[in-house]
Amino acid sequence: MLRDITLGQYYQAESVIHRLDPRVKLGTTVLFIISLFAFDGFWGYGVAALFLGIVIKLSKVPFKFMVKGMKSIVFLLSVTVIFNLFLTPGEPLVQIWKLSITREGVRLAVLLSIRLGFLIIGSSVMTLTTTPNQLTDGLERMLRPLNKMRVPVHEIAMMMSIALRFIPILMEETDKIMKAQLARCADFESGNLVRRAKSLVPLLVPLFISAFRRANDLAMAMEARCYRGGDHRTRMKPLHYEKRDYIAYLIVIGYLVAGVAAGKLIPVLLGGVVL
Amino acid sequence: MPIILDKVSHIYGEDTTMPVRALDNVSLVLPDGQFIGLIGHTGSGKSTLVQHLNGLMKATSGAIYFNGEDIDSDGFDRKMLRARVGLVFQYPEHQLFETDVFSDVCFGPKNLGLSKKEIDLRAYEALKLVGLEDDYFYQSPFDLSGGQKRRVAIAGVLAMKPDVLILDEPTAGLDPRGRDEILDQIARLKQETGITVVLVSHSMDDVAKYVDRIIVMNKGRVLYDDEPKEVFKRYRELEAVGLAAPQVTYIMKALREKGYDVSDEATTIGEAREEIKNYFARLVAARKERQGAEDA
Numbered sequence: 001m002l003r004d005i006t007l008g009q010y011y012q013a014e015s016v017i018h019r020l021d022p023r024v025k026l027g028t029t030v031l032f033i034i035s036l037f038a039f040d041g042f043w044g045y046g047v048a049a050l051f052l053g054i055v056i057k058l059s060k061v062p063f064k065f066m067v068k069g070m071k072s073i074v075f076l077l078s079v080t081v082i083f084n085l086f087l088t089p090g091e092p093l094v095q096i097w098k099l100s101i102t103r104e105g106v107r108l109a110v111l112l113s114i115r116l117g118f119l120i121i122g123s124s125v126m127t128l129t130t131t132p133n134q135l136t137d138g139l140e141r142m143l144r145p146l147n148k149m150r151v152p153v154h155e156i157a158m159m160m161s162i163a164l165r166f167i168p169i170l171m172e173e174t175d176k177i178m179k180a181q182l183a184r185c186a187d188f189e190s191g192n193l194v195r196r197a198k199s200l201v202p203l204l205v206p207l208f209i210s211a212f213r214r215a216n217d218l219a220m221a222m223e224a225r226c227y228r229g230g231d232h233r234t235r236m237k238p239l240h241y242e243k244r245d246y247i248a249y250l251i252v253i254g255y256l257v258a259g260v261a262a263g264k265l266i267p268v269l270l271g272g273v274v275l
Numbered sequence: 276m277p278i279i280l281d282k283v284s285h286i287y288g289e290d291t292t293m294p295v296r297a298l299d300n301v302s303l304v305l306p307d308g309q310f311i312g313l314i315g316h317t318g319s320g321k322s323t324l325v326q327h328l329n330g331l332m333k334a335t336s337g338a339i340y341f342n343g344e345d346i347d348s349d350g351f352d353r354k355m356l357r358a359r360v361g362l363v364f365q366y367p368e369h370q371l372f373e374t375d376v377f378s379d380v381c382f383g384p385k386n387l388g389l390s391k392k393e394i395d396l397r398a399y400e401a402l403k404l405v406g407l408e409d410d411y412f413y414q415s416p417f418d419l420s421g422g423q424k425r426r427v428a429i430a431g432v433l434a435m436k437p438d439v440l441i442l443d444e445p446t447a448g449l450d451p452r453g454r455d456e457i458l459d460q461i462a463r464l465k466q467e468t469g470i471t472v473v474l475v476s477h478s479m480d481d482v483a484k485y486v487d488r489i490i491v492m493n494k495g496r497v498l499y500d501d502e503p504k505e506v507f508k509r510y511r512e513l514e515a516v517g518l519a520a521p522q523v524t525y526i527m528k529a530l531r532e533k534g535y536d537v538s539d540e541a542t543t544i545g546e547a548r549e550e551i552k553n554y555f556a557r558l559v560a561a562r563k564e565r566q567g568a569e570d571a
Contacts, residue, residue, distance in 0.1 A: 179331050180370035183362040184431055185354050185386035202382065205372035209417075 011128040017059035018129045021245045022138030028252050029126045035259055036115045036122075044263035045114050051255045052118060052125075061128045066121045077116055084109040132164040141239055154230050162218070170211060177206045276342040276359060276438045278305040278328055283337035285323055285495075297323040299495040300337070305439070305473065310465055312482035312503070313475045315492035316517035321475050322365070324492065325441045328473075329360040358387055361437030365444045367428030371416040376402070376427050379416055383435040394434075401434035402427070404467070406460050422453035426460070433464075439471040440464075446481055458485060479507070483521040483542040491518065503542050523547045 017025075032048075039045060056063060090104030127135070140157035147153050178188070181202045188199050285298040297320045305311065305328075315321040326332040327339060330346050330353045339346050346356055364370070373379035380398040389397070402412065405426040411419060416427050425445065432440070442461065446454040462485045465472045476482050482489065482503075489506045491499040493516040499506045506513075510520035510528075519525075520542070527539040527547055537554045541547040 176364065177370055179326065180364045180367065181382075182331055183329060183357055183364065184370075184383040185357050185435065186382075187354075187386065202370075202372045206370055210369060 010131050011061045011065055013060040013129075015058055015060040015129070016244065017055060017125070019244070020129075020248055021239055021241055022130050022134040023142055023239065023241075024245045024248045025126050025130055026135070026138050026142060028248065029123055031252055031256065032122045033119055035256055036118050039259050039263050041263045041267060043266045044259045045111075045118075047255065047259040047262045048118055051259075052122060055125055056121075059125060059129050061125070065128055066124045068124075070117065070120055073116060073120055077113055080112055080116075081109045084112055133161055136161040136164070137235075137237075137239060154233070158229060166211075166214070169214065170207070173210050174203070174207055177203055177210075277307055278360070278439065279303070279340040280305075280327070281338045281340070283324075283327060283334045283339060285320075285327065285332065286335045289335060297495050298327070298334070301495070301497055302337075303490065303497065303500070305471060307438075307471055308469055309471055309488055310462075310486045311471070311473045312486035312489045313473055313492065314477065314479065314482065314489055314518060316477060319492040319516075320495040321492050322443055323495075325362060325443055325473065325475055328439070328441060329357050329362045331357075331362070354387075358383075358435040359437055360439045360441065361432040361435055363429050363432050363440070363442045363445060365447055367431075367445075368416075368421065368424035370428060370431075371424060374415060375413045376407070376416050376419070377412045379427060380430045380434050383431055387435060397434045397436060398430070401430040404433055404460075404464050405430045406456075422449055422456060425449070425453075425457065429457075437470065439473065441473040441475065443475045444477070445474070446476070446478075454481070461485070477518070479513075479519060480521045483507070491516075504540050507542050508540070 032051075035044075036048060039048065056066065085101050085105045086099045088102050088105035088108050090102035092100040092102050093106065094101045130138075136157045139160070140153055143151070143153045143157075182188075186199065186202055188196070188203070190196075191199070280301055280303045283298055283301045284296065287295040287297055299320075301320075301324060313321050313325070323332065327334055330339075333347065341356055341360070344351060346353070371379050373382065377398055380401055381394050384394045384397045407423065407426050407430065411423065416424055419427065429442070429445070445457055445461065449457065458481060461472060461474070464470075465485075474482055474486060486503060489499070489501065489503050490497060491506060491513070498512075498516065499509065507520040507524050510524060513519060523544050523546075524539065524542055527537055527541050527550065530537050530551075531539050535554060536557075537550050541550050
């Protein structure tokens with residue numbers, strides 16, 4: 001029942017995007033998200049859609065996996081769309097009772113859905129093509145300058161990767177303990193809220209104990225290998241920029257220029273038609 | 276309360292790209308009062324199988340009957356099933372949660388909605404059955420040793436007074452002494468209460484001494500289902516699926532190959548000892564006879 005939930009949704013495939021340095025992917029995702037909010041007008045979003053489409057094609061991840069992430073924001077999206085539709089002042093298009101849909105409202109609602117949709121899909125591309133470990137590695141490297149400001153970057157990255165690693169283990173553990181208590185006729189489903197909350201005690205106590213035990217074991221194992229973390233630690237897989245990473249950066253810069261240019265120039269070329 | 280499995284299959288992750296067939300057309304009858312050993316290599320499907328017996332897992336296809344009723348039919352009381360078919364998981368001490376041993380054992384019968392008196396009585400009986408001394412009853416379960424914790428957990432299932440007791444690798448992670456203690460305790464329990472016991476294990480040595488029927492699982496199928504003697508005769512086939520006959524069987528075979536006229540059917544140390552003693556007795560008798568003949 002619990003093992004169906006997938007977190008850290010890496011999709012195994014052989015593609016250029018998978019092989020890129022995680023820093024490139026992290027940087028690109030951040031730039032892409034900024035670009036989504038910086039572009040003005042629909043031409044820029046045309047360029048963004050093209051860019052996203054090419055990246056998805058290159059990543060060899062089936063499109064349906066990208067859309068999965070969208071499900072979680074459908075509610076949020078529909079609320080904002082409705083508010084924007086009805087509450088933006090401007091030139092009314094349709095009048096229903098006291099509410100009116102305005103031209104500006106439609107424009108804002110459409111822009112907003114595009115921005116949020118692309119944002120989710122764009123970041124899904126990153127998480128689907130990068131393993132959690134690569135991701136934290138990349139993050140650690142990118143945030144290294146903060147070390148000078150006494151931010152414990154390495155420790156934070158380590159905690160992140162351990163937390164990610166523990167999610168499936170604890171899921172499995174929960175499943176096991178739940179079954180063991182069910183075998184003792186435990187009832188997790190009926191009764192009112194108080195009863196149900198109480199029925200979780202036989203599940204949570206063993207789960208916490210096992211989490212502490214595992215954490216303790218891990219700490220011990222790290223200690224036994226003289227783990228100290230921090231500055232002088234070498235890596236098994238050091239991050240190296242390769243030719244394809246530089247090319248990727250160039251392409252991203254090209255994309256930003258094209259996006260901005262498309263937003264500014266095409267309407268002018270078309271004789272000032274503002275969409 | 277016999278349990279009947281009719282062509283039970285279970286597939287993990289059926290709608291994913293990598294479905295795993297954990298059980299493949301398993302048909303079995305578990306009659307009352309038997310002591311059954313369920314043997315298989317890691318990943319052979321034995322744990323999956325036992326979770327079907329008390330309805331914790333649902334068969335992908337096939338049916339399971341408890342006392343003649345389909346456990347998957349509407350209106351079937353699954354809570355009753357879980358009380359009647361007690362399942363002790365691997366490392367059951369990880370399920371303990373109460374502040375003292377006695378209350379933890381009470382958890383099962385309490386869930387059955389029994390009276391306070393009956394609950395206490397059953398918990399007491401169960402703790403006695405697993406041979407835990409009274410001194411420990413009101414200690415925290417977390418202060419006990421590994422073997423003691425495991426007994427408490429087994430008592431937690433026994434307190435529901437099941438007709439069938441299933442133990443999934445009850446000796447995993449115990450030292451030889453703890454292992455023997457637990458297994459002897461289970462054997463005694465079986466004798467005293469007469470319930471059906473299913474002992475899941477991957478070690479033939481563990482089960483050979485106790486059970487009167489062995490079911491060997493391999494890759495989700497039932498490979499053999501017979502008396503221990505018959506199963507261990509196929510020790511070569513067992514080795515091919517990552518199992519082995521009890522060590523003493525190998526010793527007897529080695530003796531036989533060296534030319535000693537002993538039977539290689541012994542599966543426990545006791546049987547082997549008898550067999551070897553008999554062999555020597557025959558030798559002595561033969562020598563005496565020969566001497567008698569020479570004297571005459």
